[in-house]
Amino acid sequence: MSSIVEQDGQKQLDNYVKQQLRFIEDSEKQELEEVEQRVKTLSPGTLQNNGLALLNMRIASGRTGLGGKMILELERDAGFCSIPALPAHSFGTGDVVRIQESGASKSLNSADSSISWDAVVVRVRENTISLALENDDKIPDGRKRLWIFKLANRVTFEKMRSCIQQLSKISLESSTPLVSVLLGMRKSTLASEELALTYYNTDLNESQKKAVSFAVSAPELALIHGPPGTGKTHTLVEVVRQFAKLGQRVLVCGPSNLSVDNLVERLAPCGIPMVRLGHPARLLPGVVNYSLAYLSRTGNAGEVLRAISQDADALHAKISKTKSGREKREIYKSIRALNKDYKKYEDKVVRDIIARSQVVFATLHGAGSKLLSHKQFDVVIIDEASQALEAQCWIPLLQTKKAILAGDHHQLPPNVRTKGRYVSLFESLLSRYGPRVKRFLNVQYRMHEVISAFSSKSFYEGQLKPDSSVKDRLLKDLSGVEDTDLTNDALYFYDTMHEYFEDENSVSEKSVLLQMSKSNQWEAKIVCNHAASLVDAGLNPSEIAIITPYNAQATLLRNLLHERNLAIEVGSIDSVQGREKEAIIFSLVRSNDEREIGFMSEKRRLNVAITRAKRHLCVVGDAMTVRNGSDFLKSWIDYMEENAIVLAPTEDDLK
Numbered sequence: 001m002s003s004i005v006e007q008d009g010q011k012q013l014d015n016y017v018k019q020q021l022r023f024i025e026d027s028e029k030q031e032l033e034e035v036e037q038r039v040k041t042l043s044p045g046t047l048q049n050n051g052l053a054l055l056n057m058r059i060a061s062g063r064t065g066l067g068g069k070m071i072l073e074l075e076r077d078a079g080f081c082s083i084p085a086l087p088a089h090s091f092g093t094g095d096v097v098r099i100q101e102s103g104a105s106k107s108l109n110s111a112d113s114s115i116s117w118d119a120v121v122v123r124v125r126e127n128t129i130s131l132a133l134e135n136d137d138k139i140p141d142g143r144k145r146l147w148i149f150k151l152a153n154r155v156t157f158e159k160m161r162s163c164i165q166q167l168s169k170i171s172l173e174s175s176t177p178l179v180s181v182l183l184g185m186r187k188s189t190l191a192s193e194e195l196a197l198t199y200y201n202t203d204l205n206e207s208q209k210k211a212v213s214f215a216v217s218a219p220e221l222a223l224i225h226g227p228p229g230t231g232k233t234h235t236l237v238e239v240v241r242q243f244a245k246l247g248q249r250v251l252v253c254g255p256s257n258l259s260v261d262n263l264v265e266r267l268a269p270c271g272i273p274m275v276r277l278g279h280p281a282r283l284l285p286g287v288v289n290y291s292l293a294y295l296s297r298t299g300n301a302g303e304v305l306r307a308i309s310q311d312a313d314a315l316h317a318k319i320s321k322t323k324s325g326r327e328k329r330e331i332y333k334s335i336r337a338l339n340k341d342y343k344k345y346e347d348k349v350v351r352d353i354i355a356r357s358q359v360v361f362a363t364l365h366g367a368g369s370k371l372l373s374h375k376q377f378d379v380v381i382i383d384e385a386s387q388a389l390e391a392q393c394w395i396p397l398l399q400t401k402k403a404i405l406a407g408d409h410h411q412l413p414p415n416v417r418t419k420g421r422y423v424s425l426f427e428s429l430l431s432r433y434g435p436r437v438k439r440f441l442n443v444q445y446r447m448h449e450v451i452s453a454f455s456s457k458s459f460y461e462g463q464l465k466p467d468s469s470v471k472d473r474l475l476k477d478l479s480g481v482e483d484t485d486l487t488n489d490a491l492y493f494y495d496t497m498h499e500y501f502e503d504e505n506s507v508s509e510k511s512v513l514l515q516m517s518k519s520n521q522w523e524a525k526i527v528c529n530h531a532a533s534l535v536d537a538g539l540n541p542s543e544i545a546i547i548t549p550y551n552a553q554a555t556l557l558r559n560l561l562h563e564r565n566l567a568i569e570v571g572s573i574d575s576v577q578g579r580e581k582e583a584i585i586f587s588l589v590r591s592n593d594e595r596e597i598g599f600m601s602e603k604r605r606l607n608v609a610i611t612r613a614k615r616h617l618c619v620v621g622d623a624m625t626v627r628n629g630s631d632f633l634k635s636w637i638d639y640m641e642e643n644a645i646v647l648a649p650t651e652d653d654l655k
């Protein structure tokens, strides 16, 4: 009979599982409803204009891809489009899309396979988009005009659900101590003594070295808390190398392809046998040579696979020339048989490659691949763990006895709609176990001192210090940049003085569905003039980014910059997390009598926005509206007024 402690533990686990499943279900429902509403309400033209659909497409070619999937390459139908380039769109690899025949009424029912097909984007080029069909029993007619639109990505929810269900089945008695630690049922064990390591990277600072030896020595769990620019990735590279030296097998994951690829790129020169799972079309170019697809296609095994896929491709080509329905069916049958052979042989090849690799890289989602099922690793490392959903983290965590999570809970959490503040696994472990499971990286290599000081004081208890190599860097120190009033300081604030109110934006259903929202044309003018002055002073436009919390403001800014021929990136705060530029201009937008500050009320969003700039941060906004938003925002505005060069809009700005 199980003890009371175990019964309590089981109850706790059941509750945890229920709570996670409810969260997954709610998030999925909300995402599906939003997509459904968008597709139902908006015309195909509006969807295309907002980057969510591509109209007037036709099949350019078909082939067999990795996993024996049928890949269709779509291009614009020359009969309907004057230029071959795809219009501006937001499709990216991994997106789930629906393909439909043009003219057929929009189908939201995936079972309706006579007019619609679901597929995953595997490659996007200037003129074409390639899609892997989910099910190739029936293929769209190559002579028909097609259109595609974005769907919610159900696959991710499915993987999280199956992983949490797996968790519900484990027996606490026989599971690893790590599982109990992660569930909060027992404290993590401390290493009796930390290993004395010889570091590969002799440039590591003291806090990075401490984090490495703590992580390598910890029996079950280690958290590395790295504020902006403190070298989390740098530190994790050393951690992986140390584990490799000890002969351990490591699974390295992150929530996005980029987070994983950054680590692959930096570990590539170290000569450790490694493989990156995931479709090569989704990977950074420098990483492709480590992808499973590349490795499985080189050498003898690759030749066999190439021969099978060439046979299948030849049959694909034959289809378009075949008129008889019966012949076509026969060809499809042969293609399917070849795809099956391909898959069988490929499975064997890829399993061998994985078995030989000491370090395996995958996104959290990719760690749920069948290729890794029942595989155990000595260590699982999750980078950017604070940007991952808790259920996603469990996907690799069930495959190990030891976990290392790196992240910063004071930056943005994963992009998911929740009622309250989203708390990641990283953050909940940190608040549950505190300093005993974490090491803090305290030197940042990005920002001028005055840019980072507010963030350091407000989020990191004043512990975040600039390295001496960056603390005084200004734009004027860059070669080719003149010494002007706008380049000889690091922090600037245009206070619009409660005189230039935000625009009266429409709040139609359409604007809400497209997440269009607030704009402020006065601010947009000031921002563009400021950017133009920096370019006039000699700064390369690619070294400037403009960020704003509102889509409508971003659109307005892009149009103004386009009119002035300024090729400057404009993005949301979420889109610049993890990135940096020499100069950042931050447009706050909100200026009203109601003291509404909307998106800016999320502290973590502000922290990300103000920690992207290396040498120049210019904030444009209405101090009075923002100050009234909260005590925290008041303290930020006070800091700006005391430490920034405060500027007022000029007549030129207001023309």
Ligand SMILES: Nc1ncnc2c1ncn2[C@@H]1O[C@H](COP(=O)(O)OP(=O)(O)OP(=O)(O)O)[C@@H](O)[C@H]1O
Pocket (backbone or CB within 6 Å): 203, 204, 205, 208, 226, 227, 228, 229, 230, 231, 232, 233, 234, 235, 445, 446, 577, 578, 579
């Ligand atoms: N010990 C060090 N000595 C010198 N430069 C360093 C050191 N550690 C990190 N850096 C530099 O700091 C920058 C940021 O490093 P890295 O990309 O590893 O940080 P990160 O914490 O992953 O970044 P982010 O803030 O985007 O999460 C890089 O240019 C890196 O070369």
